[in-house]
Amino acid sequence: MLALFYIFIAVAIGVSFWQITRILNFRTVIATDKDNDTQGKLFLWFLAFLYAMMIYCLIAMNVIMLPESASFEGEHDDNLFNITFILIGIVQFVMQFLLFYFSFKYRGKKGNKALFYADSHKLEAIWTITPAVVLVVLIGYGLWQWNNIMDLSDAEDPLIIEVYSKQFQWEARYAGADNTLGRGNVNFIKGANTMGVDMSDVNSKDDKKVSSIDPVMYLPKGRKVIFKFRSQDVLHSAYMPHFRAQMNCVPGMVTEFGFTPKFTTEEMRQQSEVVEKTAGINKIRAAKGEEPYEFDYVLLCNKICGASHYGMQMKIVVVEQAEFDKWYGEQPTLGEQLAVK
Numbered sequence: 001m002l003a004l005f006y007i008f009i010a011v012a013i014g015v016s017f018w019q020i021t022r023i024l025n026f027r028t029v030i031a032t033d034k035d036n037d038t039q040g041k042l043f044l045w046f047l048a049f050l051y052a053m054m055i056y057c058l059i060a061m062n063v064i065m066l067p068e069s070a071s072f073e074g075e076h077d078d079n080l081f082n083i084t085f086i087l088i089g090i091v092q093f094v095m096q097f098l099l100f101y102f103s104f105k106y107r108g109k110k111g112n113k114a115l116f117y118a119d120s121h122k123l124e125a126i127w128t129i130t131p132a133v134v135l136v137v138l139i140g141y142g143l144w145q146w147n148n149i150m151d152l153s154d155a156e157d158p159l160i161i162e163v164y165s166k167q168f169q170w171e172a173r174y175a176g177a178d179n180t181l182g183r184g185n186v187n188f189i190k191g192a193n194t195m196g197v198d199m200s201d202v203n204s205k206d207d208k209k210v211s212s213i214d215p216v217m218y219l220p221k222g223r224k225v226i227f228k229f230r231s232q233d234v235l236h237s238a239y240m241p242h243f244r245a246q247m248n249c250v251p252g253m254v255t256e257f258g259f260t261p262k263f264t265t266e267e268m269r270q271q272s273e274v275v276e277k278t279a280g281i282n283k284i285r286a287a288k289g290e291e292p293y294e295f296d297y298v299l300l301c302n303k304i305c306g307a308s309h310y311g312m313q314m315k316i317v318v319v320e321q322a323e324f325d326k327w328y329g330e331q332p333t334l335g336e337q338l339a340v341k
């Protein structure tokens with residue numbers, strides 16, 4: 001293997017010497033007006049091709065974009081994304097034109113002389129101040145949005161859920177009647193206590209853990225949910241794309257954020273955008289002879305955390321508060337599940 005590597009290196013060095021001598025021999029060859037004219041026109045054609053690709057991709061790729069944000073907080077992420085995308089789009093459109101059109105316009109011609117142009121304070125001021133102001137606005141909005149999801153001090157009657165990650169599964173624990181989660185630590189993991197909850201903590205017994213066999217996380221619509229993330233083993237990342245939310249799950253510490261679900265799963269399924277996307281997916285599935293797909297919110301792992309990372313996901317179901325309360329009431333407490341008195 002090592003011998004092959006040395007052969008590769010020797011070949012690479014040989015090729016570079018050959019290329020260098022070739023280039024040195026070209027020194028005497030000067031491009032003719034005809035060459036320059038062809039190259040200049042090719043620049044224009046390339047510009048047209050670039051614009052056509054841009055427009056095609058914007059339209060054709062739109063179908064794989066996510067539907068409208070399913071959380072109130074996520075609307076601002078979409079705003080930020082759209083504003084940034086429009087700004088970049090305009091700059092890119094203009095810059096490409098300037099680059100390629102001027103390369104064409106000033107293509108080499110006998111007798112042409114370049115204009116010596118030292119500097120312009122006015123121009124420099126414009127291209128320094130404009131991006132600076134735009135960036136300050138964008139970063140300011142971004143920081144405001146960061147606080148919007150990270151500062152949970154003003155949340156009124158939030159629902160508190162612990163999301164626990166491990167290779168390769170998610171678990172969820174609700175804070176129970178006292179809305180306070182009991183302490184957790186890997187040292188308490190034993191038998192059915194898969195999340196390592198400290199059952200000697202008074203806040204633990206009324207906590208409710210979703211089934212590990214078929215885990216589904218229920219969320220009430222219109223109520224702020226505070227998520228607290230823990231990891232049992234390695235870095236994972238809790239990604240809930242429809243709510244525009246993602247947070248690293250770090251072993252040894254608790255990370256958190258909050259958002260308010262805006263649409264129930266049922267409402268989301270009826271949205272024309274989602275209906276259209278689902279139909280598109282099902283067309284492909286039918287062709288492959290696969291079961292039809294139905295829209296569901298998901299919690300995915302977005303950190304390559306090991307061999308089965310791709311399968312690490314949990315279904316999320318958003319329902320009206322009343323339906324949530326009914327479901328929640330039916331769940332056994334951890335005290336009952338683990339038979340702790």
Ligand SMILES: [Cu+2]
Pocket residue numbers: 165166167168235236237301302303304305309312
């Ligand atoms: Cu993971």
